[in-house]
Every structure is written in C-alpha cells, then in structure tokens.
Amino acid sequence: MILKKSLVSQMVLPNSRTLCKALRTSKLVCSSPSHRHPSASSISTTTSAAPSGTMLTITRPDDWHLHVRDGPAMRSVVPHTAEHYGRAVIMPNLTPPVTNVNMALQYKQRIMEAVPAQFSHFSPIMTLYLTDRTSAEDVHAAKAAGVPAFKLYPAGATTNSDSGVTDLAKVLPALKAMASSGVLLLVHGEVTDVHVDMFDREAVFIKEKLIPILDLVPDLKVVMEHITTKEAADFVSSAPDNVAASVTPQHILLNRNALFVKGLRPHNYCLPVLKRELHREAVAAAVTCGHSRFFLGTDSAPHLKGAKEAACGCAGIFSAPVALGLYAEAFEKAGALEKLEAFASFNGPDFYGMPRNTDKITLVKEAVEVPDSYQFGENNGVVVPMRAGEHVEWRVFSVVPQ
Numbered sequence: 001m002i003l004k005k006s007l008v009s010q011m012v013l014p015n016s017r018t019l020c021k022a023l024r025t026s027k028l029v030c031s032s033p034s035h036r037h038p039s040a041s042s043i044s045t046t047t048s049a050a051p052s053g054t055m056l057t058i059t060r061p062d063d064w065h066l067h068v069r070d071g072p073a074m075r076s077v078v079p080h081t082a083e084h085y086g087r088a089v090i091m092p093n094l095t096p097p098v099t100n101v102n103m104a105l106q107y108k109q110r111i112m113e114a115v116p117a118q119f120s121h122f123s124p125i126m127t128l129y130l131t132d133r134t135s136a137e138d139v140h141a142a143k144a145a146g147v148p149a150f151k152l153y154p155a156g157a158t159t160n161s162d163s164g165v166t167d168l169a170k171v172l173p174a175l176k177a178m179a180s181s182g183v184l185l186l187v188h189g190e191v192t193d194v195h196v197d198m199f200d201r202e203a204v205f206i207k208e209k210l211i212p213i214l215d216l217v218p219d220l221k222v223v224m225e226h227i228t229t230k231e232a233a234d235f236v237s238s239a240p241d242n243v244a245a246s247v248t249p250q251h252i253l254l255n256r257n258a259l260f261v262k263g264l265r266p267h268n269y270c271l272p273v274l275k276r277e278l279h280r281e282a283v284a285a286a287v288t289c290g291h292s293r294f295f296l297g298t299d300s301a302p303h304l305k306g307a308k309e310a311a312c313g314c315a316g317i318f319s320a321p322v323a324l325g326l327y328a329e330a331f332e333k334a335g336a337l338e339k340l341e342a343f344a345s346f347n348g349p350d351f352y353g354m355p356r357n358t359d360k361i362t363l364v365k366e367a368v369e370v371p372d373s374y375q376f377g378e379n380n381g382v383v384v385p386m387r388a389g390e391h392v393e394w395r396v397f398s399v400v401p402q
C-alpha cells in the first residue's frame with residue numbers, strides 16, 4: 001500500500017479513541033497473533049483525518065458478495081463493478097435461481113458480455129443456490145466446473161429466496177461433500193421464523209443453525225455473508241480458521257436510525273436490516289482492527305427506484321459505484337486506513353484459496369457528489385445509489401495496470 005501527499009506519521013489513525021472505545025464496547029478480540037489489533041499504546045496519538053488530496057494506492061480489490069441481476073438491468077450495473085474490482089462473487093438468487101453448473105456457466109457468459117472492453121481484467125466468480133435437492137454429485141460437478149461456492153438462503157430470508165433450504169438435514173450430504181472437496185458454503189445468516197424479532201434473526205441463526213452446521217461438518221469452509229451484529233463479529237473473530245465473514249459498507253457506516261431520519265428511508269433498507277449503534281461499532285471494529293477473516297463484500301443489490309419507493313419496498317442497497325470510497329471513509333474514521341488493503345484485496349482471495357490481484361488502484365481523498373440515480377435496465381428505469389445526492393469523501397482516482 002502506498003500513501004502519497006500525507007506522510008504516514010501525519011495521517012494515520014485518526015480517532016484512535018473511537019477505535020479503542022469500539023473494541024472495548026464489543027469486547028472483540030483478534031484471537032491469533034496475526035489478527036491482533038494494535039494495543040492502545042501502539043496507536044498514534046494523531047487524531048487528524050487525512051488531508052484532502054491524499055492518495056492511497058492499494059492492490060486492486062475484489063467484491064466477495066454482489067448482485068448483478070440479469071438481462072438489461074445486469075448490463076447497466078456490471079460496468080460499475082468491473083471498473084474498480086478484479087473479481088466479484090456473483091449471487092445466484094435470480095428467478096429461477098441458479099442451481100446447477102450449466103445455469104451458472106451461462107449466467108457467467110452473459111455477465112462477461114456485459115463487461116465493457118476497457119475493463120477486460122474483470123472476472124465473475126460464480127456460485128450456486130443451495131436447495132433442499134442439492135446433492136453431493138451437484139457439489140462435485142461444481143468443483144469440477146470451477147464454481148467455488150454454494151449459497152445458503154434459509155427459505156424466504158430475502159429477495160428471491162423462496163427456493164431456499166427448509167431443513168438443514170436435507171442438505172447434510174451436500175455439506176459433507178463441500179467440506180471434503182473444498183467448496184465453500186456462503187450463508188445468508190438469518191432465521192426466517194416469523195416469531196423471531198427481525199433485529200434478532202442473525203444472532204438466532206448463529207445459535208440455531210450455524211453452530212449446529214459446524215458441529216456436524218467441522219471442516220466446512222463457511223462465509224457468513226454481510227454480517228450486521230456484535231454476535232456475528234464476535235463469533236467469526238473467535239471461530240476456527242475455516243469461518244470468515246464479508247462486510248458491506250452500510251453495516252459499518254450506518255445504524256438503524258438511518259432508516260428513519262426525517263421520514264422513512266427505503267434506500268437504506270436491506271437484509272439483514274441495519275442494526276443499533278453498538279452492533280455497527282462491533283462490526284466496524286472487527287473489520288478495522290485488521291482481522292484476516294473479514295473481507296469486502298458490498299452486497300450491492302440494485303432495484304428499480306419504484307420497487308424501493310413502494311408500499312412493500314424491496315430490500316437491497318445499490319453501492320457498487322461508491323463502495324470503495326465508503327469503505328475508505330470507514331477505515332479512515334477508525335484510524336485504520338493502512339488496513340484497508342488487506343480487507344479489500346488480500347483477505348478474500350486468501351480465504352477462497354485464490355491468487356491475489358497484481359494490478360493496483362489509487363484512491364484519492366476528494367469529496368465527490370453521488371448522483372441521484374443511475375440508469376438501470378430499459379424504459380428509463382433508474383436505480384438510486386447509496387448516499388444519493390450527498391458526498392463520499394474518497395473516490396477511485398486511477399487504475400495502474402499490472
């Protein structure tokens with residue numbers, strides 16, 4: 001990672017007291033030596049933010065959790081991700097869901113056709129949708145085809161998840177095949193029991209689903225996707241090395257108040273839903289302390305503006321064009337800009353067992369106004385991005401080819 005314009009001694013670790021407070025609040029411990037966060041005594045006492053114009057050059061990141069939809073809508077959003085990232089893990093919750101290798105490879109082809117020629121570095125990583133009918137043979141076929149992961153949606157948990165798993169016992173042979181062949185399980189970690197409070201569903205999932213899965217299949221590599229709670233941050237931090245988490249920009253920058261500021265804010269509604277401040281602090285602390293099993297996954301999930309601003313609005317936040325700048329903001333706030341590169345560019349490929357990217361991108365600290373909307377699909381459709389009409393403090397300045 002290269003920083004220009006501001007010497008490291010001038011700019012590092014603003015708001016270190018905030019970081020320490022967050023770590024104390026969450027009781028989060030980076031458990032192995034390589035994960036350990038700096039002790040209070042090693043944190044710089046400098047509290048100023050990076051000066052405007054500061055350049056930050058890092059290895060090109062990947063997005064380990066992304067929704068790009070399909071058809072004309074897909075062609076609108078893929079370029080936003082392809083411009084900044086080397087790879088992206090593509091979620092399989094289309095209608096119908098992507099449940100077999102042929103469907104995944106055809107979907108991959110359609111995505112590749114939507115990548116503009118100047119972003120030919122970009123490569124989608126395909127996943128398959130785990131259903132009650134997924135077999136060990138399906139897992140072996142995925143492995144052979146280079147599809148590295150299955151996504152577990154508890155039935156009914158989020159957008160297009162009606163085909164999800166109803167009973168973990170039904171997928172046990174598939175999970176065992178995944179563990180033995182090194183295929184990852186990506187989980188949407190929420191129970192769907194209507195009697196469980198919406199804000200408690202992630203914590204209950206860990207207790208009632210995830211821990212039993214890991215007890216039954218202890219070698220399974222699991223990514224808890226888009227974590228939102230102190231319980232999830234603590235669980236992953238202290239879990240064995242085969243358990244990791246992806247983290248979105250919204251869950252380290254916003255708490256649930258953002259849903260209700262001066263009225264209902266549908267564009268801040270996603271699943272799992274934003275939580276109270278202590279949870280935001282705990283997730284942000286887990287990420288910015290430099291723990292190696294947390295990595296970037298935007299969960300950028302575009303919907304038509306009208307489908308969000310509706311009586312029964314869709315869940316999902318579209319962050320692809322601005323996410324890197326938002327993550328930089330969060331790391332800067334925590335005084336941990338020097339840890340952004342590992343989170344964005346190293347921890348994900350290391351966990352997946354893939355090579356790190358070799359080209360670089362440069363971010364610049366320069367406030368940029370986010371458009372009110374971007375074109376989305378046909379018929380003048382638009383999608384509203386995260387921070388629409390406001391500013392992001394960092395933006396991508398340039399890309400340095402390998």
Ligand SMILES: [Zn+2]
Nearest residue numbers: 065067091299
């Ligand atoms: Zn998602």
